[in-house]
Amino acid sequence: MIRYIIRRLLLGIVLLLVVCLVTFILFRVLPTGNPAVLRAGRDPQPKLIKEIEVVLGLNKSLPAQFWDYLKEVVLHFNFGYSYYSQEAVRSLISERLSATLSLTVGAAVLWIVAGLSVGIISALRRHSLLDRTVMGASLVMISAPEFWLGLVFLYLFASDIGQFKILPGAGSYVGLTHDPWKWFTSLIMPWVVLASGSAAVYARLMRSSLSEVMREDYIRTARAKGLRDRAVVGHGVRAAINPIFTLFGLEVGVLLGGAILVETVFNIPGIGRASYQAIQSSDFPVIQGTVLLASMFIIIANILVDIAYAYLDPRVRYS
């Protein structure tokens, strides 16, 4: 088991290097605009652009640039400086981390709790009106993009522009330590919007997984033993949850991608919005830093899922 974890971690580091390289190449080779031109102001002299390129290190060859970047990241955990604000990417990210964590962790909890419970209820009342309604709704949730859903929610419920002014709207986010109640209410809509897609996927998966499991022989055994319905369903859920659990690692990626859109729509000062702005202004170091951070989260989440899987399914043993 320990050897397995070490191997997975090493593999994860290799993967991070690859991610690093790919984003590096992607944003530099694609014609997203020369950051030196963007920074030089209106009608710049070519000389000024050259000077800025030297300052930013853009005059060096691509491999040399990549090597410099990698050295800083690995040796000093330094992700470089924003082309735009000169701010260190590391501090830029850490300042915004709490908002993004508030958003994503809350959404993940909501997504799992709502997805699983809706799935369980649907599976146990298959083909009922309730089942059809929530499954139909989940299809809408899966299909609706977060930015659209976010705007719909703002239009309906935001205290400034909404039809039913019941929740704080865009830009109302405050830190947890600053005012817990305001923090909570300002995040309700973003949580719901961000969680909806994944929750709907989970609900549908749980429904099909549990309906399948409830036909298994061991469920019949549980009934034949004289267990109460609750306990029988417990047996079913315990078995149905495994295949869904493996998807958790993948859904973390979807969640982080969604965070970019949700933070932008709701104007939450998080990493997602920062990376959105960075993409708009070709702010390579910030893009690279946020992509690297997101990859790290996804890789770690997947390793944790695999390790936890060994405990969830006693038949699985890693070697």
Next chain:
Amino acid sequence: MSAAEALLRVEDLHVEFPSEDGVVHAVDGITYQVHAGRTLGIVGESGSGKTVSSLTTLGLTRRQGARISGRILFEGKDLLTLPEEGLRAIRGNDIAMIFQDPLSSLHPFYKVGRQLMEAVRAHRDVSKAQARERAIELLGLVGMPDPPRRVDQYPHEFSGGMRQRVMIAMALANEPKLLIADEPTTALDVTVQAQILGLMERLQRELGMAIVIITHDLGVVAEMADDIAVMYAGRIVETASAARVFAAPEHPYTWGLLRSIPRLDRPRDEDLVPIPGTPPSLINPPSGCHFHPRCPYAEPEHSRIDPALEPIPEYPSHHVACLLDGARRRELWAQLRDGGTPDEALAAVGPPEGSS
């Protein structure tokens, strides 16, 4: 065998499942009884309704949308009209059941001990420690080596035979009065089959429970059963004591079953005689006697007349549902018993009376 002392009495049980293709008549009016401490063997092909009738006894077909009629009297209580909670109290307590495939019948993610403890605690108000003790005791009872260690293992760590022992231990958790064993040895190796049957017999002697053993394997009922009911297409076509069924079977389907298995007392080079055709559709069962399309001895009017399960005049505890004349049946069986094929038997006995 008076009705009053029967532990389980099934009367005119019908179980139907509505399906997209039509109504499936899985059990089509069966009547049987099981007496305390005795063993009834229910024999038949797949799809003859033997499993459905037993699952219905425990109320396990209720939620599958089955239409059920008739009566299932257990100690005088009709299980079919009992509310769910009342049935639950009987399931696993007074009536326990074991199934064909012990691996798929055990929950893969729960330790064996936990599954045994649940069975105990579903019906008894005991602490977890007491239930665990009982689980270990039960594993010992079914001949599991080293129960204190095995109790903490998962089903996949057991062999097939040991898993079935676990299932039996679970069924015995509350010392049921009736154990229903649905093909308990079908998924097991032959050598292990004998061990499991031996174990069930020993436990029956020790605990005095009645057993209903459901199987397609006549060897199993020969070993275990006191009485036998032969099922075909949702009905019982013949029922008698085990000795009687093997010595003087009355129904052509029973003859077919007996002639389709190898026997030590027959010449080694004698061919086995399979029953021709396939089991009938339970949605549109054949008219008249359900067996007539596959019966070598069927006469034209057998496709119109539906035989009732009736006692044989000479032997009232032996019931058969067959339209053939009694004397003719005995002559045919005499031919078959001596190794004749159905065609040879028919030739020797000659055409039925009244036909030209």
